[in-house]
Amino acid sequence: MERKRNKKGKCFLAAVIGLSAVFAPIVSSGVSAKETIDPYHWTREDVSHLSMNTQNTAPTIQKDELIEITSDSYIWDTWPLQEKNGHPAVVNGFKIIFALSVPKDVLPGKRHDTAEIHYFFSKDGKSWQSGGPVFKDGEALGSRQWAGSSIVHKDGKLQIFYTATGKKGETQLSYDQRIATATATIKTTNTNVSFEDWSTHEIILEADGEHYQTSEQTGPQESSYAFRDPYFFQDPKTGEEYLLFEGNSAGTLEKRPYKHEYIGSSKFRQNHVIPDGSKEFNGSVGIAKATNQGLSTFTLLPPLLEANYVNDELERPSVMVKGNNYYLFVKTHSEKFAPGLQAPEGLYGFTSDSLFGGYQPLNESGLVIANPSDNPYQGYSWMVMSNGTVISFVNYVDVDGKDIYEIGEQSPEYQFDHFGGMLAPSLKISITRNETKILHEKKQGVFK
Template sequence: MSEDAAGDTPAWTREHAAGLRRDDSNVAPIIYPPEERIDEDLHIWDTWFLRNRDGSIAEIDGYRVIFSLTSPSNLLPGKRHDVATIRYFYSQDGEHWTTGGTVFDGDTLGQRQWAGSAMYDPEGDEGEIYFYYTAAGEDGADELTYTQRLALATGGTVSTDGGLSEGGASSDVPSDSGFSIEGPWDHQILLTPDGDWYEREDQSRGMIYTFRDPWFFEDPESGETYLLFEANTLVPEGTGACDDPVWEEFNGSIGIAHSPTGDPTEFELRPPLLDAVCVNQELERPHLVVRDGTYYLFISSHVHTFAPELEGYDALYGFVADDLQGEYEPLNGHGMVLTNPANAPFQAYSWLVYDHGDELLASSFFNYFDYNRPNLDDVSLLPEDEQMRRFGGTLAPTVRLGLDGKQTNVIDTLDHGHLPLQREALPKSWWDAESKDGGDGYY
């Protein structure tokens, strides 16, 4: 890669990525199927919390909420992205999740909705949700398309009275659920790629095009409001950005937009936080953990999206800087934080990291098990019943991660879909020495 190929943007370089290796510090244990999935009628994959504006996990009358991309479980897993629907699930203990229904009950943007983030504002009417999502596909197109825009839905509210208010929620929400998210929603496109900092679809030369995964973030140091997202850096052909022109097609980046007024409905594009030009095409689901003034930036990526002559993995990758728009360096020297075992290389994906006191927790979804072929393309070569059997389609075990400066390590795992809060966010009766966890911080 030539010097400073993307201007002043911090880079994940080929030199960094050349050091990627599985070792005892970054390999998760083998995952086995749970006795029960969260919902036997659904495939569940990319998942995120309902959060407060400051990034903490929202608790509403004792409930916490997650959102997931879903499809019917009788669908071949490889087809699920084409019909993805966002549903919500709620829990009072972080272990047992109840399906609440679809988030949106009608008009949306895009042919289907992909991952994003959700922010809860308790000061709004009845507690308002700002729901950021990827509008995938062109509205009204007859054929399936892959246009991607960053969208926002507002107007949704939370009810915990055991029933639905008039005018309300999706038709598949049980009326005695105790928790519901209700519309109507107003949808708008927030951002599209500018064709300068961020590549438009018609400019793409790579295997995959990305402008998706909006993640709301309020900077605790400055109080400023931002959106992070996945994108591709524009690399015009013939500019010599990489030593090998083929590598130029691998141009993933982590984008950022700023709200000048703090209004969570208005954002302006800013230059990328990080790029992986010549290294990787797809830096998925970017998100941040801030600890003691240090910024930890996490993404997920695939083995097949690394540029030629680099050996990467389906894995969680991370970077660290002293401020939001600082000089990000890869954690552990190469960037890999957590990956799957060599004999189960696709068992989990789409990790989301959150702070839990002295450690980090990483959630993900249970992907393909009993499967060790070199890539996921070979899944389609299996008989359909084997494709269905080997797809987990539910939340994976939550991984506990140690964090020490610029180094991370895998500690162990919790159960499938066990997503505890920090001890200090819980009522004392849930975690004192006489109660459920014996004082170890989990319940």
């Protein structure tokens, strides 16, 4: 997602330019000792090891060679319907994907102001048919919906987790972000997929101000606020079920302490100057544990990862298990790194032999996939499938050296012409312990 300033001056992830019917209350206690360990700190020293090379730089996207899966809408953040184990689901022969969407007459940089979730289905997993909006008008919470994840239960029911942004019916856009859920029956025919018998939509997680910053704790000098992008994860080692999400370290700017571990080793700190403004960057990857089988009540846990003094927007986190290791992935923009850090728009990752703690950055810095230097905004919102296939969408291409804010100052015609708003060619990566590399490009819209 992208950047838009509200009246407080905060830079939010809005566009760059421009299972029962009633759920129980949110649970916020009962955390085990194993789940209260300190988060891993992604450090300035880690990022200093970053270098772009053939193993982590994506091929250049040729937008004119790609095919849109819908002709009347833009799509961006995309995710598949998954089994609880993380594998893409197949329902009566159909694969189903979800994506944020707006009509094509919406300026790309304004798309997050009116985003809603659409779905698409396919029998071959290559050609996709639009099913339209997932929710009927007025059913979803918030004034618009941002990214989430979707699973299918053993009884065949769909459960979707999504970000409810703003307040329903508001006359002026607000940026409150809460995590919501609802369930539905999946109906299929030989040629169609639809969702029926929706449960009541309910908020299941909100920032608590203790582990995760609330919007009220966010000062005007801070560039981002987030409590969004839920991702369902069932731990294959324990069977426990969780939601990961993007957040910020809790507390006001004045009360958040400095810690040496935010920066790096004592040797690195001796010669490293921390630029002014670095304290304002406080991105985190949050986690909450399910406390009922219907996945409607959750306990907020401390963050898995924090990026204080490093980055303030760790979007759409996800986790997978390969061998004995956990692999945690996030996406972020180049301008979301703190002053003094140079890093590309890309997919970043970390690995540990435990879900809680012990993470280390993949490839020393964390960088897994970067946009090429001459096309720095060509793709975004990468999501790693369990088989190493990585999906994303086409963002802005061939922008002639303009940065993301300069793109927003261009004419509407320029912005429409250079924005993709479609599925990008998928990539295949290999993952070997703490190292990854891009193996090859796959066809557009391939999830397997």
